[in-house]
Amino acid sequence: MAKVKKQPRPKAETPKGFRDYFGHEVTERQEMLRQIAEVYSRYGFDALETSAVETVEALGKFLPDVDRPNEGVFGWEEEDSGWVALRYDMTAPLARVYAQFRNDLPTPYRRYAMGPVWRNEKPGPGRFRQFYQCDADTVGAPSVAADAEICAMLSDTLERVGIPRGDYIVRINNRKVLNGVMEVAGVLDPSDESKFEEERGIVLRAIDKLDRLGEDGVRALLGEGRKDDSGDFTKGAGLAAEQAVKIMRFVGAKEKISSAYADFMLRLEDARAANSSDDLEPEAQNLLHLVDDCDVGEPSWNDYAVSVLREIVETSEIGSEGVDELEEIANLLDAQGYGSDRIIIDPSVVRGLGYYTGPVYEAELTFEIFDEKGRKRQFGSVAGGGRYDDLVKRFTGQVVPATGVSIGVDRLLAALRAKGRIGQESARGPVVVTVMDKARMADYQLMVRELREAGIRAEVYLGNPKNFGNQLKYADKRNSPVAVIEGGDEAERGVIQIKDLILGAKLAEEATLEEWKDRPSQYEVPRGELVAKVREIMDLYS
Amino acid sequence: MAKVKKQPRPKAETPKGFRDYFGHEVTERQEMLRQIAEVYSRYGFDALETSAVETVEALGKFLPDVDRPNEGVFGWEEEDSGWVALRYDMTAPLARVYAQFRNDLPTPYRRYAMGPVWRNEKPGPGRFRQFYQCDADTVGAPSVAADAEICAMLSDTLERVGIPRGDYIVRINNRKVLNGVMEVAGVLDPSDESKFEEERGIVLRAIDKLDRLGEDGVRALLGEGRKDDSGDFTKGAGLAAEQAVKIMRFVGAKEKISSAYADFMLRLEDARAANSSDDLEPEAQNLLHLVDDCDVGEPSWNDYAVSVLREIVETSEIGSEGVDELEEIANLLDAQGYGSDRIIIDPSVVRGLGYYTGPVYEAELTFEIFDEKGRKRQFGSVAGGGRYDDLVKRFTGQVVPATGVSIGVDRLLAALRAKGRIGQESARGPVVVTVMDKARMADYQLMVRELREAGIRAEVYLGNPKNFGNQLKYADKRNSPVAVIEGGDEAERGVIQIKDLILGAKLAEEATLEEWKDRPSQYEVPRGELVAKVREIMDLYS
Incomplete structure (x- = not known):
């Protein structure tokens, strides 16, 4: 061949x-x-x-x-x-x-x-x-109850995977509200949506950049345009001052809701603190009355958001519809106990361009982490979505x-x-049973069987057993909590050696650490106590 | 535009x-x-x-x-x-x-x-x-302990996913035994493996077809070749009669092991039955003695297999090595309690061509099922594998x-x-809470929340609620166990209607079924008993 x-x-x-x-x-x-x-x-x-x-x-x-x-x-x-x-x-x-x-x-x-x-x-x-x-x-569900359901589910999901309440927030907005704002600013004509398409695109992108550019930056993009630090010029939407004002009112809506809500909470706290005394100001008495009235309930963040947004969309039909939908979503969520500590209406949520046609939502983690450069930053968005209507239209026309x-x-x-x-x-890796005597492989296999049957991950070392040091290096690489050793001498005496590798690693790392010093990291126990001793060591670190 | x-x-x-x-x-x-x-x-x-x-x-x-x-x-x-x-x-x-x-x-x-x-x-x-x-x-584990471990794990896995012991068998063979048989039959020269490659391929494929072709068919393929029912001719390996005999001895090995083992089990049963009497034949006494001797243990299927195979590979070095490995695997498994009811040495396992270099194994389900044509047949193989040595050689040369x-x-x-x-x-689908009154959506959402918090899958109907029949059709399509109904009248009286849809479906299917006849399929319960009643119904069918 x-x-x-x-x-x-x-x-x-x-x-x-x-x-x-x-x-x-x-x-x-x-x-x-x-x-x-x-x-x-x-x-x-x-x-x-x-x-x-x-x-x-x-x-x-x-x-x-x-x-x-x-x-x-x-x-x-x-x-x-x-x-x-x-x-x-x-x-x-x-x-x-x-x-x-x-x-x-x-x-x-x-x-x-x-x-x-x-x-x-x-x-x-x-x-x-x-x-x-x-x-x-x-x-196939036109009702915004479907959107509310997904927001509630998103909140439940985050808590289920281990993000505690307070470490995340689900924020909801509605594209229809945005469209209503466009309408009152004169960049959307409901009778011909193809008009001002380019301008709306620029406006949306500008709003989406609020975090990065600040109000002045957004305002510049609504007008003639904006020159960035490098000198590059981005063309603006070319809106007149009175048009831009309408948009900016929306851009500032979140701040307005936020301060109205904070103000309310402060006053409520004061009123409650003064509850025992009779010389409450009439306004505070009103407030308490309002809050204690079961039927009305405590005005929530979402109530403030709805009232602020209703003002901003003025007479726009699509805008009002959007606000109504947000109100309905908020009511459904309130009724199930999802307060503004979990889900809030937030007009700053834009979620990209095109595509979405109604409610949009986003989940954000609110705690800070350190980035790769050691700087603190908010973790940010981990989920998002919204309502869209063109799903199957391409295929069926419906x-x-x-x-x-x-x-x-x-x-x-x-x-x-x-x-x-x-x-x-x-x-954490498995318990490693070392091999001191190749001929007794069946005995070692029996040990791992006992451990596994007790629910403990365990394996016999199956490499070349000649160099015992290699076996311990292997256990180390595996991140094993415990190594088990039974040489000929131990077998004769009916005992085994059990090495606490987690402690061993700690000792190697911080040899001076007082609290570990007096603890042994290796135990000799009767063969019959294998499972009990291994479990005892593992429980120390779990 | x-x-x-x-x-x-x-x-x-x-x-x-x-x-x-x-x-x-x-x-x-x-x-x-x-x-x-x-x-x-x-x-x-x-x-x-x-x-x-x-x-x-x-x-x-x-x-x-x-x-x-x-x-x-x-x-x-x-x-x-x-x-x-x-x-x-x-x-x-x-x-x-x-x-x-x-x-x-x-x-x-x-x-x-x-x-x-x-x-x-x-x-x-x-x-x-x-x-x-x-x-x-x-x-990276050269020891056959690694193969034994995988066979044990395969057995555990099948039982874990729901195949009870007795409904499956893990069968082990060794490519080296096959090679040993080839050597004694003169179609493998250990000093030049490239010789007789084509013949070996034909022999392997022939053995693999034993189930389908029977012994005569295999024998024909070892010789000149075989004409199938349609008249097509498959060229054979062209072995001489004395060569083919060696191969056929291997092909018959499984039968031989099987009958030796069955014979042993029968005699053991007889001896045990006669245990109380003293007039046992010497052979039976021997047998009992052997079985009762702790150090030797009961000769197992695998012991028989090893002795039969050792005879067949004669003086072939590679063949003997293969038998030794099978014996070692069997001993390791025996020691952990895997008897021949779970894992057996079976020389009929071939597992394709090339590739494998040592032990090969296969898990087979042994129960019968009905195929699409209504014929009974064994379910057959669900897992397989073996030892191979060329894994990373292509990349590293090692x-x-x-x-x-x-x-x-x-x-x-x-x-x-x-x-x-x-x-x-x-x-089974989720519990469906129907919508009788759109304005009370929040109440319905609260119901599904209570059910979910009790660990029960549940959803509100979110389609157009106008046609109530559609809601029940939907629940049917969802395979829902229970539908919950709360109209205005119920809400006023503080009750809900709970429909047992599983029973409903049974009644529709078999309207004459006596046992179902007297059971109601719809209950009116106080609103507060929603979760308890739904659970009660679901427990009936789980």
Whole structure:
């Protein structure tokens, strides 16, 4: 047989922009997805797992005259299916599934989907071409009760995965309110929506940049435009001063709600403090009366928000409808006990452009973390969504209302890790039973069996047992809590040695640490006490 | 703005060979994967999740002079990574990861991986281009203790997911035994393995077909060849009669072990039955003596298998090594209590061609199911694997021993469904609270909240509530166990109506069924008893 010419060795590398996940990185995510699915399911949402591959036609992001779809997706041509691509989100496949199976699916259809999506984008630090999404959507429910439900579910979900109340806030706005503001500012004509489209785009982008540019920056973009620090000029919407005022009133709405609410809370506190005395000011007496009246209840943040927004949208029909919807959502949530400590109406939520047609919502983590440069910053958004009506229209021509949320699972995991709320237990390796005598492998196997049956992760060292030091190095690399040793001498005497590796590591790290000094890190116990002693040591650190 | 020419509507279809999974299809699989991961983790295996996309070079299935890789995989070309493809199994990515991270990973490296793989093959009934695999492998452990461990773990896993002992068997063989048989039959020359390669291929394929062709069919393929019923001729290995005899002795080995073992068990039973009497035959006395002797223990199936195989491999060195390894595996498993009711040595296990270099194993479900044509048949194989040594050699030049198993999760799910062991609970929908009065939506939301807080899946009907019949049809489509109704009259009286939909469905199906006749299917209870009554009804059917 002729010798085949030797091939160069292939490189062992992930493709650019992709990565692998090891051990607890995988199990922590799995556990989080399981917890989220539990909440979603409790709310009546059904699981859906679509294929990773869709026809490009169904994904619907590509121009028909482009030879090869490479804008943002990974696509290729198949003989029998034409151009196909990996899904880039969970919404496009939902649209395809709902259109395909609409006669068999219930309406409304509540579904959740979790899994990887793929984006053919330039990778960067922390930006990968494959990542997880975790979505819940209600299709075919026109009522804003569906939006309220998803906001409540989002709040429950965050608490379920370990974000305590107070460390997050769900913020709600309504596109219709924004449109109402556009109308009163004269950049939306309800009878011809194609007018002022460009201006509205600029206005929306400007509002979305409030955090970064401040009020002056936004005002500049509403007018002629803005020159940034580098000297680059961004063209503005060209609004007249009286138009810009209407928009700026909306931009300032959050501040107004916030200060009105804070003022109310202060006065309420004063009134309550003065409750015992009779010389209350009439205003404070009024306030107490209001609050104590069961039927009215305590005016909440959301009540203030509704009244401020109603003023801002003036006579705009679409704007008023938006405010009514927000009020209805707030009432539904209030009735279930979701107060402004969990879910608030917040006019600063914009959520991108186009697409959304009604309520929009966003969950933000409010605690601070340290970024890679050691600076404190707010963690920020971990989930968002809203109402959109064009879901299946592309396929069937029918307008089907839908609303849904997407949770950024990897960001949420990063937040929990940053706060030290996960990672301790899940990163711990198995108990390692070392091999002192190859011929007694069956005895060692029996030990790990006993440990496993007691619910303890355990394994026998299966490398070359000759060098005992290597076995302990292995246990170290595995992050093992305990090593078990039974040499010939121990076997004869019916005992085993149990090494506390967590303590061993601590001693190695901080040899002077007083509290550890007097504790032994190795114990000799009768063979029969294997499980009890191992558990005792592990319980010390859990 | 110029009007864009109207595009034809896209088709709402999955690409050919792909499918979607709904509701309990998804959750049952997730639950099974979770249970399997639990067992794997208990054994010290670590999770690994690689990217779905690999470079074609790393997958290593393609000739360098082929322009486009389309043999069996889905591949495409990327500007920055060259040709890439979706993974077609979990082993190729493991090889890449181990080569890439070998300095950071522990050795031995025990890892499990579960997720979809993609095959660009002709789809057929029940054959899809995307399906789940669930693998566990130990890399870098030369000892057959690693193989024994995986067989034990496989047995534990099957029981964990709901296959009771007796409904499955794990069967082990060793490629070295096969090679030993080849050697004594003169179709393997240990000093030059390239000789007789073609013949060995034919012999292996012939043995693998024993079930289908019977002994005569195999014998024909060992000789000149075989004509099948349609008249097609398959060329044989061309062995001489005395060569074929050696192979056939191996082919008959399983029968021989089986009858020797059955004979032993019968005689043992007789001896035990006669235990009280003193007039036992000497042979029976011997047998009892042997069994009662703690050090020797009861000769097991595996003991018989080892002695039969040792005879068959004669003086072949590689064959003897293989038998020794099987004996060691059997001893390790015996010591942990895995008897021949769970794991047996079975020389009929071949597991494909090439690739494997030592022990091979397979898990088979032994119960019968009815196929789509209503015929009884054995369910068959659900998992398999073995030892292979070329894992990372392609990348690093190093030979690294590895052994691992792959579980066919979808087949296992099908088996459990066929036996009715899953699907009842998981297919059940949520409790549906109907909407009689839109204005009281908040009250209905409060009801589902109470139910959810009690751990019961529940949802409010969010479609158009006008037609009450539609709401009940919806609950039916959702497979809901219970519907809750509160109209204005009920609200005034502080009561609710609770409909038992499971009973309702049974009554509709079998209206004459005596046992259901006298049970009401709708109850009026005080509003405060919502949770208690719903739970009472659901408990009736769980």
